[in-house]
Amino acid sequence: MFQHRLANLLLDHGANPLLANDDNDVALNWALMYPNHPAIAHDAIDRCLRHELRNEQGKTMLELTPRMQEGLINNAVLNGRSDIVERLLGLGVDVSVPAEFGITTAHCAVLVPLHTSYRMLKQLLDYDHSLLYKKDIAGRTILHCAAEVESAEMMDLIRSYDSSLPVLPIGFLSPMMQELSKNNWKWTKALAEIMSADSSENQ
Numbered sequence: 001m002f003q004h005r006l007a008n009l010l011l012d013h014g015a016n017p018l019l020a021n022d023d024n025d026v027a028l029n030w031a032l033m034y035p036n037h038p039a040i041a042h043d044a045i046d047r048c049l050r051h052e053l054r055n056e057q058g059k060t061m062l063e064l065t066p067r068m069q070e071g072l073i074n075n076a077v078l079n080g081r082s083d084i085v086e087r088l089l090g091l092g093v094d095v096s097v098p099a100e101f102g103i104t105t106a107h108c109a110v111l112v113p114l115h116t117s118y119r120m121l122k123q124l125l126d127y128d129h130s131l132l133y134k135k136d137i138a139g140r141t142i143l144h145c146a147a148e149v150e151s152a153e154m155m156d157l158i159r160s161y162d163s164s165l166p167v168l169p170i171g172f173l174s175p176m177m178q179e180l181s182k183n184n185w186k187w188t189k190a191l192a193e194i195m196s197a198d199s200s201e202n203q
Contacts, residue, residue: 003034004039007031007040011044017044017047017053018054018059018060020055020056026055028061029071029072029075031044032075032076032081033075035080035081038083041076041084042084045061049062062092071099072088072093073085073088073105074099074105077109077112077120082123085120085123095128095131096130096131096134098136098137102138103136104136105124106125107145110149110154111148118154121142121154129162132158132161143155143158143165146158
C-alpha cells in the first residue's frame with residue numbers, strides 16, 4: 001500500500017510519468033514493474049490521458065512514436081501485465097514495430113514464461129494477425145519460438161489463427177527431433193501434428 005500511496009502523492013503534486021530519467025527510461029515503464037500494486041500503472045496512465053501530459057519532446061502518451069509505444073506494451077508483457085496490455089491495445093498502440101533488441105511484443109509473450117503469457121499472446125494476435133508472420137532478429141517467427149520453448153499450448157494457439165503456417169525450417173528440425181526421446185508427450189504430439197498437417201497440405 002505504501003508504494004501506491006506514494007505514487008498517488010507524487011502524481012497529485014505534479015509528477016509526470018512520461019518524463020525520462022538519465023537512462024532515458026520513463027516513470028510509466030517503472031510503474032509496470034509493481035505486479036503487487038497494479039493500480040499504480042493504471043493511475044499513471046489515467047493521469048497522462050486526463051491531463052494530456054507531455055514528454056520532453058512535447059508528445060502526449062497517444063502521440064508517442066510507434067517505437068516508444070511499443071516500449072510501453074513490451075514492458076507490460078515482460079511484467080505479465082495482461083490488464084495493461086488490454087488497455088494499451090484499446091488505445092490503439094502499434095504492436096508491429098520491433099523492439100530495440102529485435103523482437104516483437106508477441107515474441108516476448110512466447111519466450112518469457114509467465115502465468116499470463118498465453119492470454120497476452122491471444123490478446124496480441126486478436127489485435128494484429130500480422131504478428132504471426134513477423135520475424136525476430138534471428139529470423140524466427142513466433143511459431144518457431146513456441147517450438148523452441150517446447151510450448152504445445154502456444155503452438156496450438158498460433159496455428160489456430162493460420163493452419164497453413166509453414167513447417168519449421170530444416171535447420172531447426174534436428175534439435176527438435178532430439179526432444180522426442182525425452183518423454184515429453186505434449187511436445188511430441190504437437191510436433192507430429194504439425195508435420196502431418198504440412199505433409200498433407202503438400203500432397
